[in-house]
Amino acid sequence: QVQLVESGGGLVQEGGSLRLSCAASGIIFSIYRINWYRQAPGNQRELVAAITSSGSTNYLESVKGRFTISRDNAKDTAYLQMNSLKPEDTGTYYCNAKHPRMGSMEYWGKGILVTVSS
Numbered sequence: 873q874v875q876l877v878e879s880g881g882g883l884v885q886e887g888g889s890l891r892l893s894c895a896a897s898g899i900i901f902s903i904y905r906i907n908w909y910r911q912a913p914g915n916q917r918e919l920v921a922a923i924t925s926s927g928s929t930n931y932l933e934s935v936k937g938r939f940t941i942s943r944d945n946a947k948d949t950a951y952l953q954m955n956s957l958k959p960e961d962t963g964t965y966y967c968n969a970k971h972p973r974m975g976s977m978e979y980w981g982k983g984i985l986v987t988v989s990s
Contacts, residue, residue, distance in 0.1 A: 874898035881984035892952040894967030901948040904969040912963035
């Protein structure tokens, strides 16, 4: 059974920092692309950051320079370090694991809420 469990969310003031974690089980974590998505109320889910099995990363333009995605394959865990948080970063953040070749092998966490107050 595949599980992705997010942690580290919460309430933070504008300008503050949070680090989200995504702990995976039931998959060969090291070969999966890991994505962090977020969804604000009334908005579509958007891709915030991604990291491939080789460590290549990409980011949503609005978070570049503030967010850093990383992974620790020894711990089957991915991270999203979020600095200089803004109220517009508020939303539910989801961890996603996607097999690089098997499109049907895609998994989601339940999401974790991040609230940035002004």
